[in-house]
Amino acid sequence: MGGVLDHFRSSAWYYLTPVLACVPIGVLRTYFNQHLRRPVRRLLPFLDPFVTIDIAAKPEDYSFSYQGKVKSSDAYAEVLAYLSAVCSREARELRAEGAAEGHGFVLSLREGQVVADDFKGVTISWSAVAEEKTTWRASGRCCRLTFHERHRRLVVDEYLPHVRRAGQEVMFGNRPRRLYSNKKELSYQRDEVWSYIDFDHPTTFDTLAMDPAKKQMIMDDLDDFSNSKDYYRRIGKAWKRGYLLHGPPGTGKSTMIAAMANYLKYDIYDIELTTLETNSDLRKLFIETTGKSIIVIEDIDCSIDLTGSRATMLPPPPAHDDAAEGGYDKSGGKRRNILTLSGLLNFIDGLWSAHSGERIIVFTTNHLDKLDPALIRRGRMDMHIEMSYCGFEAFKTLANNYLEVEAHPLFGAVEELLRDVEMTPADVAECLMPSKRSARDADACLARLIDQLKGKAAEKDKESEAAEEDDVQDAAKEEDERETEKVPSKSKKDKSEVASKPTRRVMTNGAHTTGATGVSVSSSTDDYLS
Numbered sequence: 001m002g003g004v005l006d007h008f009r010s011s012a013w014y015y016l017t018p019v020l021a022c023v024p025i026g027v028l029r030t031y032f033n034q035h036l037r038r039p040v041r042r043l044l045p046f047l048d049p050f051v052t053i054d055i056a057a058k059p060e061d062y063s064f065s066y067q068g069k070v071k072s073s074d075a076y077a078e079v080l081a082y083l084s085a086v087c088s089r090e091a092r093e094l095r096a097e098g099a100a101e102g103h104g105f106v107l108s109l110r111e112g113q114v115v116a117d118d119f120k121g122v123t124i125s126w127s128a129v130a131e132e133k134t135t136w137r138a139s140g141r142c143c144r145l146t147f148h149e150r151h152r153r154l155v156v157d158e159y160l161p162h163v164r165r166a167g168q169e170v171m172f173g174n175r176p177r178r179l180y181s182n183k184k185e186l187s188y189q190r191d192e193v194w195s196y197i198d199f200d201h202p203t204t205f206d207t208l209a210m211d212p213a214k215k216q217m218i219m220d221d222l223d224d225f226s227n228s229k230d231y232y233r234r235i236g237k238a239w240k241r242g243y244l245l246h247g248p249p250g251t252g253k254s255t256m257i258a259a260m261a262n263y264l265k266y267d268i269y270d271i272e273l274t275t276l277e278t279n280s281d282l283r284k285l286f287i288e289t290t291g292k293s294i295i296v297i298e299d300i301d302c303s304i305d306l307t308g309s310r311a312t313m314l315p316p317p318p319a320h321d322d323a324a325e326g327g328y329d330k331s332g333g334k335r336r337n338i339l340t341l342s343g344l345l346n347f348i349d350g351l352w353s354a355h356s357g358e359r360i361i362v363f364t365t366n367h368l369d370k371l372d373p374a375l376i377r378r379g380r381m382d383m384h385i386e387m388s389y390c391g392f393e394a395f396k397t398l399a400n401n402y403l404e405v406e407a408h409p410l411f412g413a414v415e416e417l418l419r420d421v422e423m424t425p426a427d428v429a430e431c432l433m434p435s436k437r438s439a440r441d442a443d444a445c446l447a448r449l450i451d452q453l454k455g456k457a458a459e460k461d462k463e464s465e466a467a468e469e470d471d472v473q474d475a476a477k478e479e480d481e482r483e484t485e486k487v488p489s490k491s492k493k494d495k496s497e498v499a500s501k502p503t504r505r506v507m508t509n510g511a512h513t514t515g516a517t518g519v520s521v522s523s524s525t526d527d528y529l530s
């Protein structure tokens with residue numbers, strides 16, 4: 001010890017220390033910043049090679065939502081969602097908070113706890129720390145990410161985007177699906193174009209009544225679509241698919257959309273075109289849709305005058321017109337910014353396609369023939385699905401849904417009747433609804449269905465008899481007219497004779513209505529003419 005003191009006394013530091021003690025701290029700090037900071041920094045990685053990134057609960061800029069509350073940072077919520085799974089596996093001291101949406105919990109770390117996450121063979125650790133208090137901001141919570149300096153590029157370029165994406169997916173998956181409807185009065189504010197309710201429709205493909213092979217084909221197609229992100233990217237096409245559902249009312253078109261949404265776990269955006277006035281309203285709506293969504297336009301034939309060819313519907317635009325933007329008043333031909341078929345087509349193909357994330361668009365119609373072929377051509381509407389009357393297989397699904405029976409002695413009679421009678425699944429379902437919910441009286445419900453089917457069959461027979469009669473009458477009338485036309489070619493005299501004897505012609509027709517064949521009519525007319 002004495003030796004060390006002797007050595008210190010003999011060194012320059014013995015004389016410098018009192019001098020340094022007199023130098024003000026500020027001067028020393030300036031000296032350090034100017035001359036020593038850089039070299040010390042270069043040395044740091046050797047001393048402490050770990051880098052940290054803080055993701056704070058409150059964003060720096062204190063962004064206010066329109067309700068006036070401070071919005072929690074999106075990135076923080078996404079990180080929490082991402083870490084929730086890791087935390088529930090590894091951490092010993094957790095905190096649970098109700099998820100912002102839905103009924104679930106988000107598990108996060110208690111302060112001071114650390115969990116490790118592996119990404120591409122690299123271990124990255126997350127810890128929960130209290131954020132530093134600043135003069136203008138109270139301390140909050142933050143997630144701290146720590147990793148080795150040599151993995152900096154991997155973490156910044158790949159891991160962090162991965163965390164956000166995965167977190168978004170967890171958040172999306174945890175909340176209930178949503179049914180969005182466009183607001184009647186479109187506001188220019190971002191959040192106000194759509195309103196939504198939780199979508200809690202019980203229909204699935206299991207309960208959807210339709211031909212099983214057709215159903216399987218649709219499910220396969222949806223699976224294919226949702227797993228084909230890379231494929232769409234590779235071929236340079238937007239990740240979207242169009243379905244056209246057509247068929248009579250009550251055949252399950254809307255039900256099919258609900259089944260699709262539940263199957264894919266997508267939100268539904270239901271566009272009511274009649275509330276829109278211009279193409280830019282439509283554009284605003286499309287832009288505000290998110291990925292993983294089904295955009296639905298129901299009864300497209302009734303929604304707006306989208307029928308007829310684009311050429312006939314819109315007068316040729318002058319040179320300065322923007323076809324996507326403008327339309328024309330049919331009456332005046334004066335320029336007016338209205339919703340047009342070409343506008344809709346442009347959105348399907350153009351702007352909207354530039355959006356990232358998968359989207360499905362579904363049109364429904366009761367009248368396929370009324371639609372402009374341009375609207376439903378392949379590429380826009382990739383799959384045309386006909387929803388038709390109830391067949392036996394569809395009936396069995398309904399019987400299982402409503403009565404919980406898979407086989408029944410009355411099924412044979414139903415099968416036979418359904419072969420001839422057209423009844424919509426909605427009507428069949430109505431018959432299968434037991435009057436008393438508690439007692440699922442399959443016998444009574446099936447008997448009621450059989451009665452209704454028989455009634456329909458009798459109606460159908462009557463109608464076909466009447467139609468047959470009409471046909472016979474029409475044929476006779478036609479024949480009669482043909483013969484009448486022949487008369488003037490024979491002679492002018494004959495012609496005047498025919499004109500003067502209308503009563504006999506009526507009698508001939510009368511004979512026809514009582515069931516005479518066409519041959520007999522023509523022969524009697526010949527008789528009359530001769």
Ligand SMILES: Nc1ncnc2c1ncn2[C@@H]1O[C@H](COP(=O)(O)OP(=O)(O)OP(=O)(O)O)[C@@H](O)[C@H]1O
Nearest residue numbers: 207208209248249250251252253254255425426429
């Ligand atoms: N294929 C089906 N499978 C199961 N239930 C069905 C089916 N079709 C109809 N239904 C029942 O009938 C009701 C009406 O069906 P839905 O609204 O889907 O018919 P739609 O084809 O959309 O009719 P519209 O053309 O009038 O809109 C549904 O709520 C459902 O209970």
Ligand SMILES: [Mg+2]
Nearest residue numbers: 253254298364
């Ligand atoms: Mg419908």
